[in-house]
Every structure is written in structure tokens, then in C-alpha cells.
Amino acid sequence: MTFREDGYAAIDWLVRYRERVTDAPVLSPLRPGDVRAALPSSAPEEGEPFAAVLEDLDRVVFPGLTHWQSPRFFAYFSTTGSDPGMLAELLIAGLNNVGILWRASPALQELEETTLDWLAGLLGLPPGLHGHIEEGASISTLAALASARQARPGSRVVVCSEHAHSSVDRACKVLELELRKVSADDEYRLRPEKLDLEGACAVVATVGTTSCTSVDPVVAVADVCERDGVWLHVDAAYAGAAMICPEFRWAFEGVDRADSIVVNPHKWLLVPQGCSALWTRRPEAFRDAFSVVPEYLRTPDDVVSFSEYGPELGRRFRALKLWAVLRCYGAEGLRSRIRESVRLAELFESWVRDEPGWVVAAPRHFSVACFRRDASDEENEELMHRVNARGRIFLSHTKLDGRYVLRLAVGSEPTTEADVRLAWEELREAA
């Protein structure tokens, strides 16, 4: 078989995958070890045709997938690797450029600069920020906090709300920074009056927390940070995408004053996994924290390489997928999809609110509804596992005020009102 024939077969496999993903159990029904047990214990000695890989993709891998591309995937944050995003990944691998320094791929670095400028413009961020792409928000946050630590030697405390993402905990662990968590108000927002910046090198404010998409008051936090000269990092990994719509900009007021901001196009902007946008107005702090240029990477080019701003040396041509998505959807196409997910989450929330025995568990700002049965935590937990085990939808949970809360996250491109209605029917039946 030629590359072309195998390539067409892979495209055809994906076309069929999409047709059948709607009927597959969303959460994989397999038990731990099942996939492993279905695979040989060693690599083959002789090469096999690519068609054999596609066959085993059906036989072994497919049942072990939790279908993130299903229209009824409502867990965590629902994401989509869209058509242009997927095809761009093929091209990325086909070109296989490795951006270790500018001359190793001028197009890679300059498309990354350009698309991050484009995206900053769409989000309403101030012009002139330095933007680059990291693999995920965990790495972005690590990079931002390492830079904050570098910018303020001797200050080893990071302050955030109790609802900040676990990647902040992890970054502090790696960077050996003390994490001071501030209690939240009754809408799960950081209380700025509780901010104690003694010894702090950074504050992390979250716009769209993972638990319940609550929005920290960035303006008030920025005031305190500016007063005390402390780095402000804004984690808008999920909700930042909504900034492309003017009607959601209220949530981002003050974000223009941040020292660093992370927004993940791979979450709610139709880019496949592996694309976290990180902007800063203090690029020198990033270079101070990360730059190491050995002899074998010295060149006469008068250009700073993006590899000097983060923990990676080689970088994939991630900008190509962001570029393809921004081009093929256009700003209006992306806005309409953000709006549709928010509309669906709002609709679901209205059904919960109107139904006796169910309660809305947190204010909904974007495309995630937090809710519960008006019953014990155990009952809610069992309800969720029952619904997930049936396989028609997949939800996840969190805890708010110590209580077990279900989350319905809308964001998948193929999700329609019928899918959200089905989710609600499944939940009501199971309750």
C-alpha cells in the first residue's frame, strides 16, 4: 500500500468513527487491564501493513476509548478536535518541523507569534503582549510561576483561591513554592480582602474555575498585586475562549493588567489537544527563568528563539492547528459555537431549576451547569455512576461547600439540544 492509500483509509476510518461514536458507550465500559490483556506482550519482529493497525484500532482500542468526540460527552471540559484541527495535526506530523530555534523553522516560530497575536486580538487582550504556545495549562502555569519566582527572588509564596486548579498545586510542588489558599465567597470566588501577599511572588486568579467556572474578581486582585508589586497570573484555560464574544467580557475585566495569562484553545476553541496559549507582558522574566543556549544552538540570526521562554527545547508546529482553526471557522464561526454551548448549558440549567427534587448548585456563567439532587451526597454519587455506567452520556462531579455536585459541561461541536435533552432524561430516569 502506498502512503496515499493508507492515508485515505485513515481518513475513511475517521469518517466511520464519527458515525458510530454517537451510539457507542461514552465512558469506556472496560475494566482496568482489559486493553492491555488484548495486546501481545512484545512488539512484532516483522512489519505489518497499516491496515492491521486500523483493524486493531477497531478491535482493541475502540472499546477502551472514552469518547471525548461524542456529542454526549459532558464530563470535565467537553472539547472538540475539529476538522481543520485534525487535518492540521496530520500536516504538522508530515512536516515534522522541530522548533528548537528560529532557523530550525522560521515558519513555525513566526506562525506561532502571528496566531497568538490574532488570538489576543480576538480576546480583547492589550496589544504588544508576548505570546507562545505550551502543550497544556499545567506547563503554562509552571512556566508562569517559575518566571514570577525569578522576578522576585526570596519571595516563595503563591496565593490563590481554594478553587484554583490543581496545576497550581503541582507547579508549586515542582518549584518548591509555598501555596497559600484563600477562602472563597458564597459564589466560589476568591475574596480579595483576604489576600495576604506577605512573602508572595505571585497571585493566581482564575476566570472560570474547573469545579464550577466561578470567576475571581480580577480587578480587585490586580489592585492588590500592583500595590505590592506581585506577579498576577490569570488562569483562563477554559473560559478564556469566551472572551471572543463581547457579552462575556465582563468576566475578564482586569485581565489586561495580568503579568501572564493562560487560555487553552484545545479546550473550547476547537483545536485538538496540545495547544495552550500563554501571554505575558514580562517576557524578560521568562527568558531569565528558562534561557540556556549551548554552543550547538548558537546561530548568527538576530532572533530570540521561543525555546528560551519555557521548559521545552523542541516544540511541535502547534501553531499550524491554531491557524487552521482560526482560518476555517473565522471569528464569527467561533463566536457562534461558544454562544451555542452557553445556550445549551443555560437551557439545561433551566430544566433543573424548574424540576422539584433538583437544585442548581452554583451560578452558571459559561457552558458548565453544576447541579444535584436535593438528597444525600451518597445518592448523588450513586446517581452519577449509574448514569455513566449506562453509557449514553458521561458526566463528572466536584465538591462545593463539602457537598457532592454533578457537572454538565457543554462544549463538543456536534452536541445539539437533543443531546442535552437526552442527558436530562437519563438523569431524571436514573433518579
Place this chain on the structure above:
Amino acid sequence: MTFREDGYAAIDWLVRYRERVTDAPVLSPLRPGDVRAALPSSAPEEGEPFAAVLEDLDRVVFPGLTHWQSPRFFAYFSTTGSDPGMLAELLIAGLNNVGILWRASPALQELEETTLDWLAGLLGLPPGLHGHIEEGASISTLAALASARQARPGSRVVVCSEHAHSSVDRACKVLELELRKVSADDEYRLRPEKLDLEGACAVVATVGTTSCTSVDPVVAVADVCERDGVWLHVDAAYAGAAMICPEFRWAFEGVDRADSIVVNPHKWLLVPQGCSALWTRRPEAFRDAFSVVPEYLRTPDDVVSFSEYGPELGRRFRALKLWAVLRCYGAEGLRSRIRESVRLAELFESWVRDEPGWVVAAPRHFSVACFRRDASDEENEELMHRVNARGRIFLSHTKLDGRYVLRLAVGSEPTTEADVRLAWEELREAA
């Protein structure tokens, strides 16, 4: 256009790309800012067809690429995103699974376990190691040294040879560890008798340094590490691939005694960029260093998630591309490609040795030849830039014993003897 039509067009684009990459200048001839200047200053409002992206890939991106897929790319480490690897990237994006925890994609985690076991077997590593995939060796090294630091609180020194990779410097910077560099012998190998492990938490031994692929004496280093209870990390990012061939195993003696080992299948094993294999016999140290499990990731599954062993929370389904490559080439197919690159580098080295006015600058162990004109550093540097500017081949350099040295790295799948011969002719003509 449908996804299928756009997908076929993307495959066809890659088929044409391969045909014309041979004649394109290997090093992009553009100047800094050229790609940027050819792009609009903002994202489009309206969506465009995917065909428009492919057109601009030709018009704007192509001239700005340094062609890593060219058969005459001899710089850094020459790599290939092979047919099955590329197509697997398409499937990875099409499934868009995000491995934040086991249940989020059992197949992702278990295929990662399985393929790392397969690869460990092929490399002759001891059974029972815990293996997982990171994006690149910089992240793998960061993860390993964070774990070493965690395993020996209070010891803040990392020891390596002066020829260790810059990612060790960067990881130490991020982890605030002191890096103590040991001088190398006349074959650029760490001198074990110079190892002073006072205060050390880790030693990094390199099998196949980036400069000149020298091989540290791992057995002697392991003896000292075991005596002093210090973590041994082996960086075999490039050369580790050669372990699949018995005749190169001499270089890896003692690697089985390492606490952690990194080998990058995206370097010399035909997997597209973004696949660094990391093994350890001390997985608990990794968990101690990285594990953070918030409520919204707690599940009743009795399985430890791979996200607890490194800095990332979400992980791409990288194992799928490693699996596709191992399947489609088979162990024998991979061995024959490793052997062919070594043969070509050896051949090139023999031409250099036999030609008056040229010298071999370092012992060649694998597929990289280090050489220079028997002339001044300036002359060698100018020679390299002249050859690279002509565009028919692309080489990079290093410094050894303070002298400017050229490197010819073979490793690209399409590279033939004719390409290596052309490189030599280009060099001789330019000299």
C-alpha cells in the same frame, strides 16, 4: 467540502510535499520577519475553506520551512515522521482523547504502558520498569530530576559531564539545583574518577551526547552512584534507539542499573515529534514529586493515573503513534534503518579521513560524524554557513576542545548514499 474531501486533499498535499522537498532549499532562505509579513494582521471574521489553508501552506509557510523531512537534512539530530507515525497523529487528533486519568481513556493509558514495555524489551532494558511518555526529553529530564530531588531531601546538587545536554542545565535552573559539571576525557566522556557526589541527589550520564555522541562510562558511574545512594539518570534521548541492535549494546552497559532513563522515539525511531519515553525503577519517587489529585479527578477506579508521574495533567494519545510505528516497521524494520544510518555516517567519515585537508574531530559511535577542515575556526564557520546558504544540504556545528566542529547527522528515513555523497561534494566544493 466534506471532511473526507478535505482529508484526501491534505493527504495529497503531503504526497506532493515529499516529491518537492528534495529540491527545496533545506534551510529556509527567509529572513526574520518574512513569514510574519506575509500574513494578515488579524484573524478572518468569516470562515474560509480548508483549501485556502492548503494554498497558504504553499504560498506562505513552505518557503519558511527548514525541511526536517528532506533526505539532505543533516543538522542537529536528523529525524523522520514516518508514514505510520504521521497517520497515527491524524487518528490521535481525530479521537482527541485526553488522558487526565485512567477512566478518561483506558486505551490511552494502557497502550502507553504496553508500548513502553514493548520498547523496553526491544532495547534490552530490564523487565518491570515503569514507563510513560513525555512530550520531549527536556520535560523527561525535568521530571526525573524533580523525582531525584524528592527522593533525597536536602541534597541539591546534580552532577554531569561538561558535554551533557542543555536540558540538564535548564531543569536544574527550574528546580533550583546546583549543577556541577565534571570535565571529560579526550573522547568527551565523563571521567568517573572526577565524580564528587558530596551533596548530590543525582548524576546524569549521557549515552550519545548532542555535541558528538560520546558515551559516558555508565558502569563506573553506576558503581559510584550505588555506593553513595545517589539517583542515576541516563540520558539516551538520541542514541538509545540504537539499543535495538545487539551490536550497539556495548554503549549501554550499565544502563539497566539507572534509576531513570530517557530515550526519544521521536529522534531516531521514526515517530513524529512529541514522544519521549521515560522509564524508572522508582515510580514512587515520581508520584511523590508530582501527584496531586483534586476532588474533580477522584474516581472509584483502582488504578493510578499516568498524570501522577509527571508535570502534565492532560496527555495526548501519544502512544498511538509509537504503537503504529512499532507495528508497521517491526523490530527488524527499525533495526535495518538504524544500521543504514550508521553505515552512511561511517562512510562519510571514511571520506573525510581519506581526504587531505580534512580531519575527523571526534570518535564516531552512531550516525553522527564530527569533522572539520584542517584550518582556522573562522574558516570552518564560514564554510558551514556557505554550504547551508546554498540550500542543498543543512548541517550544524558544535565546539570540541574550544574548536569549531561541523556535524553531519544521518537519521532521516529517505536519506540515501547519494545524499550523503552530495553532502560531501558540497563541502569539498565550498572549501
